[in-house]
Amino acid sequence: MEIGSREWQNLIVDGAQELGIKIDERVSALFASHAAELINWNRKMNLTAITRPRDMAIKHFLDSLVPAELIADGSRLLDIGSGSGFPGIPLRIVKPSLSIHLIDGNRKKVHFLKHVIRTLGLDQSQAFHIRAENLHKNPDYVNFFDVIISRALSNLKSFVKIARPLLAKQGLIVAMKGKVDQDELEMLRSMVNTERYVLETKNYRLPLIQHRRSLITFRSLH
Numbered sequence: 001m002e003i004g005s006r007e008w009q010n011l012i013v014d015g016a017q018e019l020g021i022k023i024d025e026r027v028s029a030l031f032a033s034h035a036a037e038l039i040n041w042n043r044k045m046n047l048t049a050i051t052r053p054r055d056m057a058i059k060h061f062l063d064s065l066v067p068a069e070l071i072a073d074g075s076r077l078l079d080i081g082s083g084s085g086f087p088g089i090p091l092r093i094v095k096p097s098l099s100i101h102l103i104d105g106n107r108k109k110v111h112f113l114k115h116v117i118r119t120l121g122l123d124q125s126q127a128f129h130i131r132a133e134n135l136h137k138n139p140d141y142v143n144f145f146d147v148i149i150s151r152a153l154s155n156l157k158s159f160v161k162i163a164r165p166l167l168a169k170q171g172l173i174v175a176m177k178g179k180v181d182q183d184e185l186e187m188l189r190s191m192v193n194t195e196r197y198v199l200e201t202k203n204y205r206l207p208l209i210q211h212r213r214s215l216i217t218f219r220s221l222h
Contacts, residue, residue: 003039003053004032011054015062015207020069023094030093030120031061037116038084045108047084058206063151064090066204067174067215071147073097078145078166080132080159081152083109085116087176088149092125099124101145105131132162141166149174156184157191160218173218180214188216196221 001007009028016023035056041047050059064087071077074097079088082102092100102113102125113127135141148163148171156175163173180201189199202215 001053003035003056004029008032008053008057011057011208012061015058016065018207019062019065019204021065021094023065027093031057031090033120034085034089034093034116035061037112037119041112041115045112047109047112058209059211060084060086061090062207063087063176063213065094066213067091067149067176068094070172070174070215070217071095071098075099075146076144076168077101077147077149078103078132078135078163080148080150080163081105082113082127083152085113086151089113089116089120089122089125091149092122093120100126102127103130103132103135105129132166136165143168145171147172147174149176151176153177156181156188156216160188160191167220169220169222171220175216177214177216178212180216185216188218 009032012028012031013023038047042051050056068091073095077098077100079102082088082104088100088102092098104110107129110127110129117125117127142165145166146168148167150159153159153175159175160173167173198219198221200217204213206213
């Protein structure tokens with residue numbers, strides 16, 4: 001299987017349908033362009049360990065689509081630790097009305113993100129070399145983002161603490177993880193109830209490979 005081949009794009013379309021998301025050939029073709037650029041740049045710098053076309057389709061692109069149903073059209077989205085653009089860029093492609101900010105602490109990865117944004121012609125999309133905890137220092141971004149999301153997180157509590165000052169009223173924080181630590185989840189549940197947030201967990205399996213994944217969401221009620 002080759003990236004961008006009919007087989008690869010069919011895998012994307014069929015996998016998305018299994019997740020309850022309908023996409024067309026325009027979307028799968030843009031995904032293919034993103035994937036091709038990632039493979040090309042990955043030869044020169046370490047952007048991803050996932051390089052097999054089938055694995056990229058499932059573990060990067062299809063996984064990135066899972067939160068789409070939770071995100072309202074026209075939302076301002078912040079992807080923290082975006083790396084090679086996941087989940088922010090696939091979400092922007094499948095929901096063109098989104099305004100996305102991709103941030104990462106690795107300058108080379110941000111160069112790649114800016115290149116992909118230009119190559120794919122994604123308007124309302126920006127990439128910045130900055131850590132999320134430093135974004136607080138810019139008053140323009142305090143309580144600004146409708147959705148704050150990350151796949152590059154190790155500690156849920158730290159992610160929520162960093163994201164909360166940047167979240168707009170009635171905004172949504174989305175953590176994408178593999179196995180969820182129940183003790184950490186209980187600690188968060190106590191914290192977010194006190195702060196008037198609703199905490200929900202959705203477990204799912206990736207199409208074809210059936211890997212277990214989880215979405216942990218925190219929605220502000222004020």
